[in-house]
Amino acid sequence: MAWFRAASGVARLALRRNLSQAPHHIARTRALPSSTRCFHSTNFRPKAAPVPRPVPLSKLTDSFLDGTSSVYLEELQRAWENDPSSVDESWDNFFRNFVGQAATSPGISGQTIHESMRLLLLVRAYQVNGHMKAQLDPLGLEKREIPEDLDPALYGFTEADLDREFFLGVWRMSGFLSENRPVQTLREILNRLEQAYCGTIGYEYMHIPDREKCNWLREKIETVKPREYSPDRREVLLDRLIWSTQFENFLATKWTAAKRFGLEGGETLIPGMKEMFDRAADMGVESIVIGMSHRGRLNVLGNVVRKPLRQIFSEFSGGTKPVEEGEGLYTGTGDVKYHLGTSYDRPTRGGKRIHLSLVANPSHLEAVDPLVVGKTRAKQYYSNDAERTKNVGVLIHGDGSFAGQGVVYETLHLSALPNYTTGGTIHIVVNNQVAFTTDPKSGRSSQYCTDVAKALNAPIFHVNGDDLEAVVHACELAAGWRQTFHSDVVVDIVCYRRFGHNEIDEPSFTQPKMYQVIRNHPSALEIYQNKLLQSGQISKEDIERIHNKVNSILNEEFIKSKDYVPRRRDWLSAYWAGFKSPEQISRIRNTGVKPEILKRVGQAITTLPENFKPHRALKKIFEQRAKMIETGEGIDWALAEALAFATLIIEGNHVRLSGQDVERGTFSHRHAFVHDQETGEKYCPLDHILMNQNEEMFTVSNSSLSEFAVLGFELGYSMENPNSLVLWEAQFGDFANGAQVIFDQFLSSGESKWLRQTGLAVLLPHGYDGQGPEHSSARLERFLQMSDDNPYVIPEMDPTLRKQIQECNWQVVNVTTPANYFHVLRRQIHRDFRKPLIVMSPKNLLRHKDCKSHLSEFDDLVGHPGFDKQGTRFKRLIKDQNDHKDLEEGINRLILCSGKIYYELDEERKKKDRKDVAICRVEQLCPFPYDLIQRELKRYPNAEIVWCQEEPMNMGAYHYVAPRLHTAMRALGRGTIEDINYVGREPSAATATGFYSVHVQEQTQIIQKAMQQEPVRYPY
Ligand SMILES: Cc1ncc(C[n+]2csc(CCOP(=O)(O)OP(=O)(O)O)c2C)c(N)n1
Ligand SMILES: [Mg+2]
Secondary structure, eight states: OTTOOTTSHHHHHHHIIIIIOGGGHHHHHHHSOHHHHOSSOOOOOSSSOOOOOOOOGGGOOGGGGSHHHHHHHHHHHHHHHHOGGGSOHHHHHHHHHHHHHHHHOGGGTTOOHHHHHHHHHHHHHHHHHGGGGSOOOTTSOOOOOOOGGGOGGGGTOOGGGTTSEEOOOBTTOOGGGBTTOOOEEHHHHHHHHHHHHSSSEEEEOTTOOOHHHHHHHHHHHSOSSOOOOOHHHHHHHHHHHHHHHHHHHHHHHHSTTOOOOOOTTOTTHHHHHHHHHHHHHHTTOOEEEEEEOSTTHHHIIIIISOOOHHHHHHHHTTOOSOOOOSTTOOOOSOOOGGGOOEEEEEEOTTSOEEEEEEOOOOSSTTTTHHHHHHHHHHHHHHTTOTTSOSEEEEEEEEHHHHHHOHHHHHHHTTTTOTTTOOSOEEEEEEEOSOBTTBOHHHHOSSSSTTGGGGGGTOOEEEEETTOHHHHHHHHHHHHHHHHHHOSOEEEEEEOOOSSOSSTTOOGGGTOHHHHHHHHTOOOHHHHHHHHHHHHTSSOHHHHHHHHHHHHHHHHHHHHHHTTOOOOSOOOOOGGGTTOOOTTSOOOOOOOOBOHHHHHHHHHHHHOOOTTOOOOHHHHHHHHHHHHHHHHOOOBOHHHHHHHHHHHHHHTTOEEEEEETTTTTOTTSOOOSSEEOTTTOOEEOGGGSSSTTOOTTTEEEEEOOSOSHHHHHHHHHHHTTOSSEEEEEEOSSGGGGGGGHHIIIIIITTHHHHHOOOOOOEEEEEOOOSSSOTTSSOOOHHHHHHTOOSOTTOOOOOOTTTOOTTTTSSOEEEOOOSHHHHHHHHHHHHSSSSOOOEEEEEOSGGGSOTTOOBOGGGTBOOTTSTTEETTEEOOOSEEOOTTOOOSOOTTOOEEEEEOSTHHHHHHHHHHHHTOTTEEEEEESEEESOOHHHHHHHHHHOTTOEEEEEEEEETTSTTHHHHHHHHHHHHHHTTOOOGGGEEEEEEOOOSSSSOSOHHHHHHHHHHHHHHHHOSSOOOOOO
8 A cells, every 4th residue: 555654663653652642742742842843832731721822724834744733633622622712713613514524424423533633634744745755757766755744654544444434624625625525535535635746746835825825726736536638638739749849859850960959858848838828818818928048949939939940940050141131131140049039929729819929038047037027017017917917927947047046036036026026927947857967966955946936935836747738737727826816836847858968968978877767768749649549539540640740841841941031030029110220320319308398397296295294304305306497407416317207208108217225216316206204105206297197107116136137127128118218226336247147148239139129228326435345336347348339440420320329239328417317318218229228327426516407408499508509419428618619729638537527627627727627528438429529639639638537447438448539539640549648546456445545545646647737648
């Protein structure tokens, strides 16, 4: 009898310890340290009636099964017998039910309450730990100790009890424990427990602290009849598995030496996904965003997303680059075939259509996760999917990466945050029990690779990947869970990898035993075909017919792939119609706003509701802001930003800003939300610019303390629709390196690799004000080093022909005035293309007395200060403010700088009355404003040229600026690279000193040097 291990010493010991000698319980309870072992905190009183604090069954965890539990139940029963009202209602019901049944049912007259309770414990043990006994490993190699609490002997049952009848039933419980269960023999109960929990699906859900959710699952798991699919449905499943299997076989035979990271050993993923999507569509899902890495990606692309097979085959043959097709040709640098994304409208079995998009991704495992979630959230916003039931994210993981990559956890933690939730992501792990050459025991410390998801109370379905129907069932259940409870769920397909990590890798070097087994192991398709043949539901001929059909389509597509000519790449989704590729000129537009609009939105964003009680200091700030709008004077950074957001919103754009503490602002300057000091209520002035404004149209949200996932999320969000300004702000710029993968793999190079544009703006507080090495630098040099504008080539700079930004991978700015910040944000939207924007944002300029703008610099009126020849625009370079003539021969030094050091230089210049020094601010570092630099070089023909920065020489913009500045000079016949004089900190390992006094000394030296009378002549 499989369930019994009665002979085992452990079981006997436990049995003796817990159950057979009931009267010892009181002494034992006293001996136990209550705080460590008990699941309730009440101490038993030895003589008087015990008053234990009841714990509803659904709340009990593993500790339910320890020695104290049975003692507890016995105490509970005694208490109930003395006074039914002394126990919780649910226990009262239980005892009443049980006694009632026992009294009226002759079949179970011999059943004692103790037996019933022990049976409950046993059922509970299966619910909690049944997965430990489930047959999950197709290779049968996994050696797992079966927990002793699954042994009936532990509860005092012997073989003699097998055919005795028992009543099982608990109020408000589904499945076995529902109160309406008929009387069953122990054998029947055990059979059903085994069938429910120890088959080819192992369910982990008892960590979910919600009775309703657990009951929902129990109802689906503890079914009366085993799961059974109709013959028709089985044929569909078979067809889908044949497609999955044949696809890999076909690629293997046609391209024997190509890397494709095949799915062999995990082919049931494809039918699993298809059935999941069908089920999801039946339940109202209209669009699915998929993220996945290499394993099986081509199969998913071809069979699930339905990228044309001929295109996949053509890419295998190396013919990816599109041929000339005239205007709008846009190829980028491209990427390997198993990274590319695509989208498609897929018809479902239920006769619906579902839009599928597979997001392009880099090699970096799991890095795409937050993008998928962000994109899903954006889709929900744009499709008014308030219930979050129409758009779903699905992530497919590897076992090694799911357990190992921190971004998995960071992404999971976004799942229930109000401004990040998507109503649940469905996770599928292709758990082939190996990561490249690494065994699970070297790759993770947790039992399952999915344990990380338990932190989220997500149910986890482990399923044997050889059992197609079980995989399909788990996938359908996951879809059902997502649509019912709107939270994450995990399907862990335990499978194997038939070949090496890729097809040219030898797996037996490192996993010899596993591969001995794999060599002789039948495929999931063979297993399923045999099962169907044995059932008599399908004939050999039927199977052959499907094989032939699939084969002939694959062959046809292969033939067609030879003439396949890729057309213009599908980089535009519907929202992006009319947007320009870098080959197509996008007219440069002005970003000034009509004065009356500025006034109107200015009033709206500086007014608080009448009865609102803001903090005293904030009241003052809002009054000051209102005055700034009224007088037009002294507009500071925060107000300029709010004006940019507000004006974009009234133009119909969506604005979303997220990051750590962005609502108030790390430096307490933004105050996008105001909190009523009495009620705690929040008010967001930017939500009240339009009549009946949708609250989400302007979203500002504090985030979880993650850079990687949150930046990834916003990036995914920004890619859905161009009519949105999406921003991520780092707490300090330094922390952006926690999201380095997003910068390197996506933001700087995504357009080039995958032809997907984004206008994401990244705000990175930067500036040397003595806060130490970790709060001074946003590592400007790294962003500049990743910029792809050629330092030795001046591109077309004529305003009507200029495509400089379009052709560059991103923009890096270090802006010094509120008005210029306003215009650079608005410029992100007021153009026909999208390009990432990296902003070195200020800290001390937020409150600097001179860092103010006049409202007239924001408007579009001719003659106003912001208005130049072309109109009011973002100034890529701010010329010297001393209003020099076009030719100023008396200027001896031209200092070029960027960022807040300008104000320090300007102050010193005033102090020293150095009228012979001009200071120009390079506001946009990348792409380099050659035209404006040359204009200034021409203006000051006799000036010594100085690049001044506060960062160390190996950091900051120096190494980016020097060759470009030289190129600009060279074209004017204005000296060599040696004529670029450096003023700044010496090279350094740390970004800044930790000693404030040293900082002040260094900063002073820089300013002094820049203003010294004698020539700078450094570094040469
Ligand atoms: C972040 C990252 N680190 C390392 C690698 C190199 N690498 C590629 S595949 C792989 C193993 C992945 O194992 P698993 O997640 O189990 O997926 P499988 O290949 O087994 O399907 C590794 C380490 C990578 N692609 N990304
Ligand atoms: Mg793996």
